Amino acid sequence: MGHRVRVLAGLWALAEVVVFALVAAWIGVGWTLLAALATTVLGWTLLARQGTRALDELRARAREHRAPGTAATDAGLIAVGGALMVLPGFLGDVVGLLCLLPPTRPLVRAAVGRGLAARLGLSAPVRVRSARVPGATAARPPVRIVEGEVVEGEVVEGPVVEGPVVLDTRPHA
Known part of the structure; x- marks a missing residue:
């Protein structure tokens, strides 16, 4: 499994470099660097805002002795999305936005849940x-x-x- 993760990480990095080069050829190197910087700033902003909301929800549930429910998975998706947005690369930015934005987060949560269930061999x-x-x-x-x-x-x-x-x-x- 470790070998598979390394191969996927290498393919992801290669894809990021190819997309970066294509965008630079399309709009220019300067604008590409500016766009990469802008998505990093956007990532930090969304991470701060959404992360605070998710942690507040988890605290409220803990105070009321309620199960964390989707608040726990939302906090994890926000952390992953923020990391992807802060790291350079346009593919990671797209996936990070899907994890950070509240309207698309349920779609990511469902996809991850189905993937984990299939990987663990769980029934529907x-x-x-x-x-x-x-x-x-x-x-x-x-x-x-x-x-x-x-x-x-x-x-x-x-x-x-x-x-x-x-x-x-x-x-x-």
């Missing part, structure tokens, strides 16, 4: 719309779904877009 995840626990009463609701709502319905199989639903069957306080 199951999305739960609702669930019932035998012996539930009005005083003790059937189940509390973290990161979602309990809705009358059925269990639906299929890909998870926002991450797995965590079922918490502890009594509510």
Whole structure:
């Protein structure tokens, strides 16, 4: 596996050099260097703004004793996206922007989740719309779904877009 990572890193670096050379041939070396500097500054700015928001969300969840949910993966994606934006290279900038911008982050999260599941040989995840626990009463609701709502319905199989639903069957306080 180490050999595969080195080969992929080498191919990525080669692709970055080729793209940099193509952009320099298209708009000139000076403008290319200015664009690379601008994307680095943009990366630092987005990393500071989005990173602060993600850490605030994680702290709030910890104070409320809630599961981190997607806030933890968002923090990781923001760190990776920021690093890619700060490093020189236009391909890394594009991937970094996808990780940093809130509208595109769920797409990256889903793609990474599917890739990890396939790599680990896991079966397709199951999305739960609702669930019932035998012996539930009005005083003790059937189940509390973290990161979602309990809705009358059925269990639906299929890909998870926002991450797995965590079922918490502890009594509510």
